[in-house]
Amino acid sequence: MKITHYFILILLCWSCSSESGDADTIATDDSPMTVTNPLLDFTVPSNFPDATYSIIQNPPTEKGFELGKKLFYDGQLASDGVVSCGFCHIQSFAFTHHTHITSHGVDGQIGTRNAQPLHNLAFMNEFTWDGAATFLDTQPIIPITAEVEMNETVSNVIAKLNADDDYPTLFAEAFGSEGVSADRMFKALSQFMVMMVSANSKYDKLERGEAVTFTDEENAGRAVFDTKCASCHAGTLQTDQSYRNNGLPVDPEFNDIGRERVTGLPSDNRKFKVPSLRNIEITFPYMHDGRLGTLEDVLDFYTDGMEDSPTLDDQFRRPDGTLGLDITPEEKVQLIAFLKTLTDNDFIEDRRFAEF
Known part of the structure; x- marks a missing residue:
């Protein structure tokens, strides 16, 4: 049975200057903080095609995945502080939403489309019902900025994350150097989502x-x-x-x-x-x-x-x-x-x- 392993769980020695984020030592005001950030094992099931997402360009790591997960469930990405990605993508429903036939956003606004399931995104060519996003890293821009969904701007989201007590440290741990940015936020969300491989059904x-x-x-x-x-x-x-x-x-x-x-x-x-x-x-x-x-x-x-x-x-x-x-x-x-x-x-x- 052919199984492709992109990465085995290993510890990385990250360069502090690397944007892909590999610093194993992060400077603080008091003393250096040692952080280990192992790569996660992204495995292509033997009955699956090759991944379309470039794992090499944004390899999922333990800290990157954890940051992406926190962002996914954080209402700060919306203008009302409530409507997170996970608000409309609920795991027990395979990351869809049963309560409404179309997605509901901030202030109870009603969208026009049903929330799509989130699984096997690493194998997809385009995203959303009409293919408006051609790259997974940029797909979250659509719900974040849509008035009837999260109704926020990316710049406002980054400002809120920078002002948060936890996020600056979490970004530094995930990417190896200080800096909360849109690019890093979207990369972290992708690291969380590409690991959502659904491949163990009876079929x-x-x-x-x-x-x-x-x-x-x-x-x-x-x-x-x-x-x-x-x-x-x-x-x-x-x-x-x-x-x-x-x-x-x-x-x-x-x-x-x-x-x-x-x-x-x-x-x-x-x-x-x-x-x-x-x-x-x-x-x-x-x-x-x-x-x-x-x-x-x-x-x-x-x-x-x-x-x-x-x-x-x-x-x-x-x-x-x-x-x-x-x-x-x-x-x-x-x-x-x-x-x-x-x-x-x-x-x-x-x-x-x-x-x-």
């Missing part, structure tokens, strides 16, 4: 040839999935990372134009990134605006609920001119049984990612 264990077996119903569901779903939800990541219009009727309240908002191309109108189906059992509500509450609702939509438009993906057009996928009621039950094999309880219960 994964079967893929790796481990001692698990599917039930007859799960096997039947996988056969239906491979025939009718896998063209979009492809491969181990359960997404081909493309942008598609799946025929979801336009919600007049949001009138979300999707990928077109990023590219400006009419051909991208109403196209959204194909989401990964990993942990799909617990990442409801579904679709970019959270309008569908259950997996049964989703499958009913794909057979009977689509709306035509010029950019609708061709695979949803039947030969007789009607729209949708041909999935029988029995096949829907089987499909859901298979989709539940994608739940990774080890990831969901991993204490490394839990709020303090």
Whole structure:
């Protein structure tokens, strides 16, 4: 079984002048403080593709991960001091949010999109429903500065962190020299998020040839999935990372134009990134605006609920001119049984990612 180890847990002797942060001695007013900051072991599971995130450019370290985790759960990144990243990305829901169909931000403001799950981000090419972020380190800028989410400026966040009793020391420990900066903040958040690898579901264990077996119903569901779903939800990541219009009727309240908002191309109108189906059992509500509450609702939509438009993906057009996928009621039950094999309880219960 092939497993790629990017790093083994080792102690680094960091240069005080290195921005990547390796100082094992940090000067204080009283005396030098010795800090050990071992690299974390980032492992690519044998059934996964190579990581797209450059681990070499920003290697996760123990102190960097801890700093990223603290930032992830800190409301100081928002203007109200309450709405943290973890406010909308809750671990027990695979880092999604069940309470609202779309994200709620400061002062109860309502966003237009459902919070996406946070897992396997190190393997993704682009981020957000419309691909507005092409680099994980810059993705947090979007929720931090969005008025309906965290409603803050990056400069204000850095000022607050500099004035905090703990953060200057934590940044120095993580990066080897004094200095709280936006670049370091985003690198720390990425070090936390790239370690969120979800790869130990029943599906994964079967893929790796481990001692698990599917039930007859799960096997039947996988056969239906491979025939009718896998063209979009492809491969181990359960997404081909493309942008598609799946025929979801336009919600007049949001009138979300999707990928077109990023590219400006009419051909991208109403196209959204194909989401990964990993942990799909617990990442409801579904679709970019959270309008569908259950997996049964989703499958009913794909057979009977689509709306035509010029950019609708061709695979949803039947030969007789009607729209949708041909999935029988029995096949829907089987499909859901298979989709539940994608739940990774080890990831969901991993204490490394839990709020303090």
